[in-house]
Every structure is written in structure tokens, then in C-alpha cells.
Amino acid sequence: MSMEQQAKKILVVDDDPDILDALQMLLEFAGYDVKTTEKGEYAENLHDTNGGLPDLIILDVLLSGKDGRLICQKLKSQHDTKHVPIIMISAHPNAKRSVSAVGADDFMAKPFDMDELLAMVVKYC
Amino acid sequence: MTISSGKDNAGVEYQEALQQSEERFRTLIQYSADVIQLISAEGHVLYSSDSVKRVLGYEPEELQGASPNGFIHPDDLPFFMEKFLALLQMPGEQITIEYRVKHKNGSWVWIEATGSNYLQDPRIEAIVGNFRDITERKHREERQQLLNEVSEKLASTLDHELTLQEITQVIVPAMADYCRIAVLDEQQQIRDIVANHIEPENIALVRELYEQYKDRVNSTYGLQTILETGRSELFTDATPEAVVHLLDENTAILPIIQALGLTSYMGMPLIARDKVIGAITFSSTQAQRHYTLEDVVFAQELARRIALTLDNARLYAEAQRAIALRDEFISIASHELRTPVTSLKLYIQVLQKQLNLKGEESLARSLAKMDAQLNKLTLLIEDLLNVSRIEHGKLEFCEDWFDLNEVVNETVEQIQTTTSKHRIRVEGRISQPVWGDKDRIGQVLTNLLTNAVKFSPQAEEIIVQLSTISDAVIVSVQDFGIGIEKGHLNHIFDRFHRVSDPEEKTYPGLGIGLYIAREIIQRHGGMLTVESKKGEGSLFSFTLPHAFETLSSDEA
Numbered sequence: 001m002s003m004e005q006q007a008k009k010i011l012v013v014d015d016d017p018d019i020l021d022a023l024q025m026l027l028e029f030a031g032y033d034v035k036t037t038e039k040g041e042y043a044e045n046l047h048d049t050n051g052g053l054p055d056l057i058i059l060d061v062l063l064s065g066k067d068g069r070l071i072c073q074k075l076k077s078q079h080d081t082k083h084v085p086i087i088m089i090s091a092h093p094n095a096k097r098s099v100s101a102v103g104a105d106d107f108m109a110k111p112f113d114m115d116e117l118l119a120m121v122v123k124y125c
Numbered sequence: 126m127t128i129s130s131g132k133d134n135a136g137v138e139y140q141e142a143l144q145q146s147e148e149r150f151r152t153l154i155q156y157s158a159d160v161i162q163l164i165s166a167e168g169h170v171l172y173s174s175d176s177v178k179r180v181l182g183y184e185p186e187e188l189q190g191a192s193p194n195g196f197i198h199p200d201d202l203p204f205f206m207e208k209f210l211a212l213l214q215m216p217g218e219q220i221t222i223e224y225r226v227k228h229k230n231g232s233w234v235w236i237e238a239t240g241s242n243y244l245q246d247p248r249i250e251a252i253v254g255n256f257r258d259i260t261e262r263k264h265r266e267e268r269q270q271l272l273n274e275v276s277e278k279l280a281s282t283l284d285h286e287l288t289l290q291e292i293t294q295v296i297v298p299a300m301a302d303y304c305r306i307a308v309l310d311e312q313q314q315i316r317d318i319v320a321n322h323i324e325p326e327n328i329a330l331v332r333e334l335y336e337q338y339k340d341r342v343n344s345t346y347g348l349q350t351i352l353e354t355g356r357s358e359l360f361t362d363a364t365p366e367a368v369v370h371l372l373d374e375n376t377a378i379l380p381i382i383q384a385l386g387l388t389s390y391m392g393m394p395l396i397a398r399d400k401v402i403g404a405i406t407f408s409s410t411q412a413q414r415h416y417t418l419e420d421v422v423f424a425q426e427l428a429r430r431i432a433l434t435l436d437n438a439r440l441y442a443e444a445q446r447a448i449a450l451r452d453e454f455i456s457i458a459s460h461e462l463r464t465p466v467t468s469l470k471l472y473i474q475v476l477q478k479q480l481n482l483k484g485e486e487s488l489a490r491s492l493a494k495m496d497a498q499l500n501k502l503t504l505l506i507e508d509l510l511n512v513s514r515i516e517h518g519k520l521e522f523c524e525d526w527f528d529l530n531e532v533v534n535e536t537v538e539q540i541q542t543t544t545s546k547h548r549i550r551v552e553g554r555i556s557q558p559v560w561g562d563k564d565r566i567g568q569v570l571t572n573l574l575t576n577a578v579k580f581s582p583q584a585e586e587i588i589v590q591l592s593t594i595s596d597a598v599i600v601s602v603q604d605f606g607i608g609i610e611k612g613h614l615n616h617i618f619d620r621f622h623r624v625s626d627p628e629e630k631t632y633p634g635l636g637i638g639l640y641i642a643r644e645i646i647q648r649h650g651g652m653l654t655v656e657s658k659k660g661e662g663s664l665f666s667f668t669l670p671h672a673f674e675t676l677s678s679d680e681a
Contacts (some may be wrong), residue, residue, distance in 0.1 A: 016464055022471030029478055081158035093507070094521050111467035111503055113496075114474040 007033040008125045011054040013043045015064040028096035041068035046082035055125040059088035059117050069102040085124035142586050163251040166213060166244055167447040168192050171251055180258045182229030198225035198233055216245040232413040235263040268423055271299050277436040295322035301407035303331050307348055308403040315407050330385060337378045348526060350402040357393040361415050386410040391421050393428045397436035401416045406418060450515045459510040470499050511638050515644045522565060526558040533568050540574040547578055553591035559671050561649045572638040573665045581606025601666035609657040
């Protein structure tokens with residue numbers, strides 16, 4: 001099976017550039033097509049038309065200047081984006097409850113082991 | 126002659142003796158501190174001893190034929206009449222009662238009266254009344270009661286604004302017709318001022334009075350002066366003119382003082398730990414109420430108690446603020462600490478992958494050790510946050526039915542990776558689901574197993590036992606390590622308690638793990654206990670209620 005054709009697309013949104021950098025390497029290493037952004041706006045304005053949707057979004061809860069949960073809520077309420085699985089991550093371990101309230105598919109508390117995150121990613125795409 | 130004269134002599138002597146005796150008794154009555162009265166069955170005064178002048182200000186003749194109605198306090202009159210009528214029905218008996226009588230000068234005098242019914246006695250044919258002035262005693266009793274009431278109010282709350290208002294409501298009318306309490310802030314500025322007046326519509330007027338002279342730093346009397354000098358003030362006869370004179374002839378306040386009808390005034394500072402933290406003033410508008418030095422001494426005691434409470438309230442508020450600040454700090458710090466740990470862990474994993482690809486296995490193992498240390502760091506951060514949450518009852522639980530066996534196996538597996546020396550063995554199984562927060566129970570197990578590993582450096586085995594009793598499951602963790610001395614057993618669940626062993630070594634840690642573990646188990650309705658013997662090992666057990674029946678009835 002050829003990776004170039006089958007690679008799943010993952011969008012990672014986090015305001016910490018180092019976390020984005022390391023996650024990108026590890027996810028690419030695991031064979032995913034990874035796009036990262038520090039800007040919540042990019043994720044917020046995702047639509048089926050602008051270059052295709054990712055197969056999974058990993059979304060931080062507290063982005064600088066933006067609440068990741070509002071982005072999640074918006075994407076989950078739009079017809080063309082609501083099927084995209086969203087894993088929310090946060091350094092606030094008790095954010096777990098609030099993310100399920102906005103429709104997130106899963107939650108991972110920071111810091112986490114990459115194996116745990118990969119196991120979760122495999123579940124959704 | 127001798128005989129007759131002797132007889133006459135005897136008569137004269139008898140008469141003289143009688144006269145002397147009468148004289149003696151009259152004098153006795155006259156000089157008696159108590160007032161003696163003879164009262165008719167209708168209640169009219171037939172006779173008063175001279176001492177009535179001293180007690181009530183009247184000449185005995187002025188009271189001749191007087192009836193009680195005009196003298197007795199209206200509130201006490203019904204009680205007096207009831208007792209008087211009762212006494213009329215009891216010849217030869219006595220009744221003692223207390224009531225207020227009007228002095229000639231208009232003030233009220235507390236009297237203890239003993240009435241004896243001698244209406245049937247032909248020699249007297251009257252009620253004999255013995256009256257004693259007990260105003261002083263009553264006054265002291267009232268003061269004590271006031272002090273008790275104020276102390277009670279002071280003790281009831283730490284919210285000082287509420288308390289101060291309540292205190293002015295006790296002081297008015299008991300000790301003043303209007304009253305003010307001012308409290309200073311850290312910058313020695315008046316932070317707030319509460320006022321009360323016997324007529325609520327005049328409270329605004331009392332405040333206005335304050336507004337008028339609050340900036341007059343040169344005045345020699347008043348709230349502002351007390352706050353500045355820390356000295357008590359007494360102004361026994363406060364005519365409006367005299368007050369204005371003392372206030373630097375600021376005639377603007379004259380109409381206000383006249384409207385309030387001030388007659389007497391006293392004020393004292395509220396002092397806590399040698400610092401003036403406020404002031405309290407008492408004002409009278411009654412012609413009869415003039416404050417004395419004795420009143421000042423009493424009011425100073427009152428002020429001392431108020432100041433003490435205000436100071437306590439301030440300390441309490443400061444402590445609360447410090448705790449809130451600390452919690453906020455811990456919450457922010459733990460979030461800020463987790464973020465770099467997250468990228469650190471991820472980079473370690475990036476390096477591990479690359480080293481493994483290159484076949485650098487020993488370097489990869491070093492990285493694995495770094496990663497394990499980061500996991501410990503993460504747990505410590507989590508524990509710090511948990512302590513702060515527990516203290517505020519904010520530890521959140523996400524409860525559901527879960528399989529305890531699964532949690533035990535996962536935790537054991539994870540802790541097994543941290544030790545190559547020990548083998549952790551699980552005995553038994555729980556056959557029913559357990560209700561609780563799976564992650565928190567996992568946290569407790571992690572703590573107990575980590576301790577078991579840490580405190581049994583020479584042992585090779587740790588046993589986790591699962592069992593079920595009638596209404597609970599029991600999870601126990603047994604180690605064969607250094608054990609805990611008897612004297613320490615009671616303290617190991619205390620916050621920040623750490624084991625330090627003089628013979629061996631000090632074991633590292635924050636000393637909060639077991640404290641958190643016990644809190645979590647107790648919040649689940651279970652118990653965490655310990656049995657231990659020095660040198661033989663420790664057995665930690667916790668119970669969790671397994672609402673098995675609830676589950677089956679839900680399913681039914």
C-alpha cells in the first residue's frame with residue numbers, strides 16, 4: 001500500500017509551536033499527512049470547499065485569544081464539517097467534561113505519551 | 126406621797142420611756158437609707174419617711190395622698206397593680222417587687238419595694254412599704270446584658286459591615302439615641318461609617334452631621350478628632366451652642382445639632398494592636414441622659430471588644446485572600462508547568478524513534494528514563510493541584526460504573542515498568558462493576574503501588590489482593606519493606622507528612638500522596654486503612670461500596 005495515496009490528513013491546532021513541531025514529526029513518522037496551525041481562525045473557517053477537509057482534527061482547548069471549545073462547537077454544528085472527528089487536548093485535566101459538552105469525540109490530557117495519542121488517532125481515522 | 130409620787134414617778138418614767146422609744150424608732154426611720162411609707166388599701170400614701178427626699182426628690186408632705194398612677198413607669202404599672210391587689214388579699218404577708226418610679230427631676234429610679242399587709246393590725250391599719258433605690262444595680266445589669274448582646278453579635282459573624290450595623294442597633298436605644306461607628310482602611314482613611322438613630326428617619330441627619338465636619342481637621346471634638354488623636358471624649362452637657370463653640374464655631378452644623386437635640390456625647394477610639402482602626406460615638410438627646418466618666422469606662426470596654434472583632438475579621442479576610450491567591454497560583458502554575466513537559470515528552474519520543482532507527486539502543490534507553498522522570502514530575506504537579514482542590518472541596522469526580530479489575534491491571538502493568546526488582550502479583554477478582562471515578566481510583570492505586578515499591582527496596586514481591594464482602598469490595602496492597610513505626614501510623618495520612626527514618630534515610634516526596642488517596646476514597650464512601658509492622662512491611666487496604674443490587678435492579 002502506497003503511503004502517498006492513502007495517507008490520512010490530520011490538522012493539529014495548538015498555540016505552542018514546539019508542541020506543533022514535535023507532534024508533526026511524530027504523526028508524520030507514523031505515516032500521516034500533517035498540517036499544523038497556531039491560529040484558531042484557520043480551523044474555525046474550515047469548509048468542504050477550500051481544499052478538502054482533514055480526516056481528523058487535534059485541537060487544543062485554550063488557544064491564545066480563542067477558546068478551542070467554541071471552534072469545536074462550530075465545526076460540529078456545520079453540516080459539511082460535523083463528521084470530521086475532533087480530539088481535544090488540554091493541560092487542564094478537568095477540561096474533559098467541558099469538551100464532551102461541545103461535541104468533541106475524545107479528550108487527551110497534556111502531557112501524554114505519543115503511543116496513547118496514536119492509539120486514539122487510529123480509532124478515528 | 127411617796128407611794129403616789131412613786132406611782133406618778135413610775136407613770137412619768139413609763140411615758141418618758143415610751144416617748145424615748147418612739148423618738149428612737151422615728152429617728153431610725155428618718156435616717157434609714159430605705160424609704161418607709163404607709164399606704165392605704167386604696168393605694169394612697171399616708172406617710173413617707175424623710176429619706177424619700179433623697180431617693181425621689183420630694184418632700185414627704187408633697188406625696189401625702191398621692192396615688193401610684195402618676196409615679197410608676199407606664200410599662201411597670203400593670204405589674205405593680207396586679208401585685209398590689211394580690212397583697213391586699215394576704216393579711217400579714219409580704220411581697221417584694223421591682224419597678225421604676227419617676228424622680229421629681231423627671232428621671233426614672235429603679236425601686237425594690239417590699240410591701241407588708243398590716244391593714245388588719247389595729248396598731249397600723251396600712252400597707253407598710255419599704256423602698257430601696259436599686260438604680261445602680263439595674264444599671265449594671267443592663268450594661269452587662271448590653272455587653273453580652275454585643276459580644277454575641279460580634280461572635281456570630283466575620284462580616285464586619287453587617288455586624289457593625291447590628292451593634293448600633295443594640296446601642297440605640299440602650300445607651301444612646303444615636304450612634305456612629307467609623308472604620309479606617311489601610312491608608313488611615315475612613316472606609317465606612319455606620320450610623321443609627323432612635324428614629325430611623327433621622328439616620329440621614331446623623332450622616333449629614335458627619336459630612337459637615339469630616340474635613341475640619343482643626344476641630345477639637347468629634348469622630349475625626351478621635352481617629353486622629355486616639356483619645357476618648359466626654360461631653361457631659363452638650364448644649365448646641367457649646368458644641369458649635371467646640372467645633373470652631375462652624376455654625377453650619379448648628380441647625381443639624383439642634384434638629385437632633387443633642388444633650389450629651391461621648392466617643393472613643395477602636396484600638397487593635399496599638400493602632401487606631403476606627404471610632405465609636407454615643408449621643409444622647411434626652412434631658413435625663415448625661416454621660417459620665419463611668420459610662421466612658423464602660424463604652425471603652427465595648428469599643429475594645431468591637432476593635433478585637435474587627436481586627437479578627439480583617440485577619441480572616443486577609444487569610445482568605447492569601448489562600449485564594451495561592452490556589453490561583455497553583456492552578457496557573459500547574460497549567461504552565463504541564464505545557465513545557467508536554468513538548469519535552471514529545472521531543473523525547475521523536476529522539477527515541479530516530480535513535481531506534483539508527484540502532485542506538487542504549488541512548489534510547491536513557492531517553493526512556495528521562496521520560497519516566499517526566500511522568501513522575503507530571504504526577505507531582507497533579508498532586509499539588511489536587512491538594513489545593515481538596516481543601517476547597519473542589520476535587521471533581523467523573524463517576525460511572527467501571528470494571529475495577531481493568532483499572533487494577535492497567536495500573537499494575539504501568540508500575541511494573543518502573544521496577545525490575547519487584548514482581549507485582551494480583552490475587553482475586555471483583556465480579557461486579559464498581560461505581561466511582563475510574564481515573565481517581567487509578568490514582569489511589571498508583572500512589573499505593575508507588576509507595577510499596579519505594580518503601581521495600583530489598584523485597585521482591587508486592588501483592589495486590591481483590592476481594593468482596595457483603596456490601597463492598599476490598600483492594601489491598603501488601604509490601605514486605607521497611608514498614609512503619611507505630612508512632613507514625615496515625616500521621617501518615619496527614620497532609621505534608623513525610624517519613625524520615627533516623628536509622629535509614631529520608632524518603633523523598635511531597636508527603637501528600639496518602640492524604641489525597643484517603644480523601645478520594647472517603648469521597649467515594651469508602652475507607653483507606655493501614656496495618657504495618659516495623660521491618661516486616663505494610664498493608665494498605667481500601668474499600669469501595671459496590672452498589673451491585675442497584676445495578677441489577679436497574680437492569681431488571
